[in-house]
Amino acid sequence: MSSFEVRGGKQLKGEIVPQGAxxxxxxxxxxxxxxxxxxxxxxxxxxxxxxxxxxxxxxxxxxxxxxxxxxxxxxxxxxxxxxxxxxxxxxxxxxxxxxxxxxxxxxxxxxxxxxxxxxxxxxxxxxxxxxxxxxxxxxxxxxxxxxxxxxxxxxxxxxxxxxxxxxxxxxxxxxxxxxxxxxxxxxxxxxxxxxxxxxxxxxxxxxxxxxxxxxxxxxxxxxxxxxxxxxxxxMLPDMIEIGSFIGLAAMTQSEITIKNAGVEHLGVIPEKFQQLGIQFQIKGDDIYIPSQDVYEIQTFMDGGILTIYDHPWPGFTPDLLSIVLVVATQARGSVLIHQKMFESRLFFTDKLIDMGAQIILCDPHRATVIGLGRKQNLRGITMTSPDIRAGQALLIAALSAEGKSIIQNIEQIDRGYQYIDERLRSLGADIKRVVS
Structure with a gap:
């Protein structure tokens, strides 16, 4: 069984091409x-x-x-x-x-x-x-x-x-x-x-x-x-990877360009990341995310806390809720994540709490994230990837955290993301695959 050894806290920079869907x-x-x-x-x-x-x-x-x-x-x-x-x-x-x-x-x-x-x-x-x-x-x-x-x-x-x-x-x-x-x-x-x-x-x-x-x-x-x-x-570019890379750029304060993103097929995905306060520009079929010190979660027009939930297309895909949740931990403001479809998908939040995130797991389907606004960085820990999407979310958390993180059971991540360690290293990430 293999693991990722990640030393976080580094700003990344460069271009990345999403895999096929x-x-x-x-x-x-x-x-x-x-x-x-x-x-x-x-x-x-x-x-x-x-x-x-x-x-x-x-x-x-x-x-x-x-x-x-x-x-x-x-x-x-x-x-x-x-x-x-x-x-x-x-x-x-x-x-x-x-x-x-x-x-x-x-x-x-x-x-x-x-x-x-x-x-x-x-x-x-x-x-x-x-x-x-x-x-x-x-x-x-x-x-x-x-x-x-x-x-x-x-x-x-x-x-x-x-x-x-x-x-x-x-x-x-x-x-x-x-x-x-x-x-x-x-x-x-x-x-x-x-x-x-x-x-x-x-x-x-x-x-x-x-x-x-x-x-x-x-x-x-x-x-x-x-x-x-x-x-x-x-095949189309993978919209889940594209959302993951937008979230990665925000969490690590990095300047990243996602090439050939198939923008016309992304639906509401860009809008949901904008609601978290993440800035980016669409240039043709590319998405340019500049380095951003702080991103602030929007509220509803009446001042109520933002809720992001999954819904059948053209609603927001459930596969990106894990990414949205982890990205919100370093935002300024709060958000309620409502995972309607799967009753076990939010259980990975205990690992984020161990890293220092402020999250209230309301029940198997809902979690409230109180953003730290970068006042307190996440800290590296040893953790296990429970599924593909949570594994990628934990990897993003590790790349933004202080110190060393170990992510075990990375076969789950490999099921959905090709050569992810190699591609992240090309952006400047300090990530190493350890085969045990």
């Missing part, structure tokens, strides 16, 4: 199973979760040709559909929540799919009901396969249907879309997620020959086709 990658890479023709994907993030999914695709029988670490051509013309029922797939797929995204394409093209118990972050219950109910409405049968100790979906032929999703699940919406594009007839999905990554998936599928209307809205209409062809696709 992790959350988009898990959908897009699964979609290559929908065709026997070659599909070339560019700007793939070189991170543990994505590489594990590519490894699973290889073992299913997908031919993979890498022109470089970030560009691959996939051809799914000789697939072993029963591999998903094997012990090997169950063990590997159980480590990666994104493995559930293989179910929609496999069910659509081969009439059967297997789902292991999902892995991923330990941030509370993450149910699959939306996926399964959607598949059942398309005509799939869902049962527990005792022989293979996993869930099985089967259908000789999917048929289009109307469905109102119980929640606008991003992965649920994407999985149902991938099943519906090859179903017979018309599928209507209401209360669909409309995140940029879902839009990217729909646009890619349409280039492959799918017929999807309503892209970017919460009402999708899909006319099933008999087969799909190949295409090329480039």
């Amino acid at each position: 992790k959350n988009e990658a898990l959908q897009i890479l699964s979609a290559v199973l929908l065709t026997a023709e070659p599909v070339t994907i560019a700007n793939i993030p070189d991170i543990l979760d994505v590489n594990l999914l590519i490894e699973l695709l290889d073992e299913i029988g997908v031919k993979i040709s890498r022109s470089n670490r970030h560009t691959c051509t996939f051809q799914a013309d000789q697939i072993d559909a029963d591999y998903l029922a094997s012990d090997e797939f169950r063990k590997k797929g159980g480590r990666l929540r994104g493995s559930v995204m293989l179910a929609g394409p496999m069910l659509a093209r081969f009439g059967k799919a297997y789902i292991p118990k999902p892995g991923g972050d330990k941030i509370g219950r993450r149910r699959l009901d939306t996926h399964i109910i959607g598949f059942e409405k398309l005509g799939a049968r869902f049962e527990y396969d005792e022989l293979h100790s996993c869930f099985k979906l089967s259908s000789p032929r999917l048929r289009g249907a109307y469905m109102l999703l119980d929640e606008p699940s991003v992965t649920g919406t994407a999985n149902i879309i991938m099943a519906a594009v090859l179903a017979e007839g018309i599928t209507t999905i209401y209360n669909a997620a409309c995140e940029p990554y879902v839009q990217q998936l729909c646009q890619m599928l349409n280039r492959m020959g799918a017929r999807i209307r309503g892209i970017g809205s919460n009402l999708l209409t899909i006319e099933g086709v008999s087969k799909l062809g190949g295409t090329t696709h480039r």
Whole structure:
């Protein structure tokens, strides 16, 4: 198990390019199973979760040709559909929540799919009901396969249907879309997620020959086709990384330029960091954050304390609430962070309190941060990364803190951020990876 040794308190400076979007990658890479023709994907993030999914695709029988670490051509013309029922797939797929995204394409093209118990972050219950109910409405049968100790979906032929999703699940919406594009007839999905990554998936599928209307809205209409062809696709920059870098610059009083940030796809993310008092300039597709001594949290117009909460797109993404929380610790003023979606995601605040932050954990979903206004620096401690996003937040805290911090279980950070230590060193950070 590896750890990061960080000596904080250094101002950083320079340019950084965000990686390809992790959350988009898990959908897009699964979609290559929908065709026997070659599909070339560019700007793939070189991170543990994505590489594990590519490894699973290889073992299913997908031919993979890498022109470089970030560009691959996939051809799914000789697939072993029963591999998903094997012990090997169950063990590997159980480590990666994104493995559930293989179910929609496999069910659509081969009439059967297997789902292991999902892995991923330990941030509370993450149910699959939306996926399964959607598949059942398309005509799939869902049962527990005792022989293979996993869930099985089967259908000789999917048929289009109307469905109102119980929640606008991003992965649920994407999985149902991938099943519906090859179903017979018309599928209507209401209360669909409309995140940029879902839009990217729909646009890619349409280039492959799918017929999807309503892209970017919460009402999708899909006319099933008999087969799909190949295409090329480039993933968006990772909006979570971009938000993390904005927060990093503010916390460390650094001058950083985020290059090729895909600004038009960031939604309300820039606005939320501005509400924390962080100044930046958008120059074309770049974001320039100047060194800033003090940043002050805004209040509501009536003087009430600012509340920042997660909400389905175009609301604020839950993946950045951990970053907003840690950035607020050195702001001037107070903010209430309301994490609605996951009941365990704020538990990492105990580590920030140990570092000297003033945080009141109201309950599993809400935390009030009283900003220190740089009157008192955070202090370095030894801590453990509980999940991808909290791990990155703790890393930002360590880079701004006085003294040495040790962050253990950094495999969680590596799951979502490629070469993060190397890229931060290029900005002047004092960070070292220690392999134990």
